Amino acid sequence: MAPTMDTTAPTVDIKEMHEEAHPMKGGDDLNSYSQNSCYQRGVIDAAKSVIIEAVTRNLDLENNLSTFDPSKPFRIADFGCSTGPNTFFAAKNIVEAVGQKYGSLQEKTLQPEFHVFFNDHVNNDFNILFRSLPQNREYFAAGVPGSFYTRVFPKASLHFAHCSYALHWLSKVPKEIQDKNSPAFNKGRIHYTGTEKHVVKAYFGQFQKDMIAFLKARAQEIVGGGLMVIQIPGLPSGEVLFSRTGAGMLHSLLGSSLMDLVDLGVISEESVDSFNLPQYHPSIEELEMVIEMNNSFTLEKVGALNHPMKNLPFDVQMTSLQVRAIMEGILTDQFGEKMLDLLFEIYTKKLQENYNVFDKEIRRDADLFLVLKRKNN
Numbered sequence: 001m002a003p004t005m006d007t008t009a010p011t012v013d014i015k016e017m018h019e020e021a022h023p024m025k026g027g028d029d030l031n032s033y034s035q036n037s038c039y040q041r042g043v044i045d046a047a048k049s050v051i052i053e054a055v056t057r058n059l060d061l062e063n064n065l066s067t068f069d070p071s072k073p074f075r076i077a078d079f080g081c082s083t084g085p086n087t088f089f090a091a092k093n094i095v096e097a098v099g100q101k102y103g104s105l106q107e108k109t110l111q112p113e114f115h116v117f118f119n120d121h122v123n124n125d126f127n128i129l130f131r132s133l134p135q136n137r138e139y140f141a142a143g144v145p146g147s148f149y150t151r152v153f154p155k156a157s158l159h160f161a162h163c164s165y166a167l168h169w170l171s172k173v174p175k176e177i178q179d180k181n182s183p184a185f186n187k188g189r190i191h192y193t194g195t196e197k198h199v200v201k202a203y204f205g206q207f208q209k210d211m212i213a214f215l216k217a218r219a220q221e222i223v224g225g226g227l228m229v230i231q232i233p234g235l236p237s238g239e240v241l242f243s244r245t246g247a248g249m250l251h252s253l254l255g256s257s258l259m260d261l262v263d264l265g266v267i268s269e270e271s272v273d274s275f276n277l278p279q280y281h282p283s284i285e286e287l288e289m290v291i292e293m294n295n296s297f298t299l300e301k302v303g304a305l306n307h308p309m310k311n312l313p314f315d316v317q318m319t320s321l322q323v324r325a326i327m328e329g330i331l332t333d334q335f336g337e338k339m340l341d342l343l344f345e346i347y348t349k350k351l352q353e354n355y356n357v358f359d360k361e362i363r364r365d366a367d368l369f370l371v372l373k374r375k376n377n
């Protein structure tokens with residue numbers, strides 16, 4: 001019997017995962033992420049040399065001119081772009097590095113046109129992102145809504161993927177953390193310090209699952225020979241507890257500020273008990289372990305960035321505003337908006353009281369980077 005012809009349109013494998021979304025504070029006023037993200041900007045500046053080196057060494061245009069055909073657009077995506085402007089600096093760095101590489105080919109070719117896709121959760125403030133796109137940019141721009149833990153691009157459609165300061169956001173809080181009957185129940189804290197073994201294990205388990213989903217989706221979207229550069233806040237090498245890092249301290253002071261609001265009768269203890277940050281800050285070893293489990297990418301380079309703000313004096317006001325721009329969304333979802341001003345008043349005081357700890361003792365944040373290359377399989 002002759003096979004019947006399938007006349008239906010090809011299905012697109014787009015699965016919306018049920019997950020949490022906590023975008024940064026939108027707009028461009030004094031409390032916005034766009035005005036309060038100079039630390040993340042420093043990460044992008046520090047990663048510029050990583051991108052140049054990755055493109056120079058690992059992007060093999062010469063031998064793959066059918067994949068990287070300069071008469072077709074070269075497609076770049078920034079995953080977890082937020083509202084800008086940091087994502088525009090990253091896009092510029094990538095476009096310049098790739099443009100220089102095309103320019104350096106022995107057999108002179110055309111320069112490709114560049115198409116940059118800005119990805120974030122659907123409730124990210126894409127309006128402010130589009131409104132502040134640089135006038136003099138050398139690329140076409142598009143927004144791509146949806147979780148990066150799912151497919152958001154067609155198969156083999158990207159040449160370069162980038163993700164900065166976003167992959168430490170988990171798709172959800174691991175459920176054991178909120179289960180009163182589990183040894184991982186995280187009472188009295190909003191995150192982990194590093195000593196509670198069951199809690200850390202649950203967080204790492206969720207991070208592994210999420211990274212596997214991220215790599216699986218990107219493996220389908222990135223062309224063979226394409227590159228991915230990731231920056232992520234992590235744990236420094238050695239036996240360093242998360243509580244002794246800058247991020248660990250910031251989170252535990254946020255937790256104790258929330259407990260102060262409980263004492264003042266502003267919020268309930270139960271609401272703090274059931275609040276946990278969906279974030280994980282991995283070590284280099286943990287990142288290597290997760291990458292090794294995937295078959296689609298080779299790990300070309302991993303290391304720690306030299307952040308330009310590392311040796312500047314600790315800035316209490318700026319740090320408080322930055323934490324608020326990041327956390328306002330997730331805090332409002334749990335506790336409502338009314339408590340925010342008081343919470344951050346208390347928080348700023350706690351930062352001030354701990355000035356010496358932050359300024360002199362805590363130099364242990366690690367901004368990690370990874371360079372991955374899509375295998376040709």
Ligand SMILES: C[S@@+](CC[C@H](N)C(=O)[O-])C[C@H]1O[C@@H](n2cnc3c(N)ncnc32)[C@H](O)[C@@H]1O
Binds near residue numbers: 080120169
């Ligand atoms: C701290 S901001 C970093 C933004 C920007 N990359 C930068 O360096 O300034 C983290 C961003 O990641 C986004 N994000 C977190 N999880 C995400 C997910 N699963 N899918 C897409 N975006 C996500 C957040 O919405 C947020 O905009």
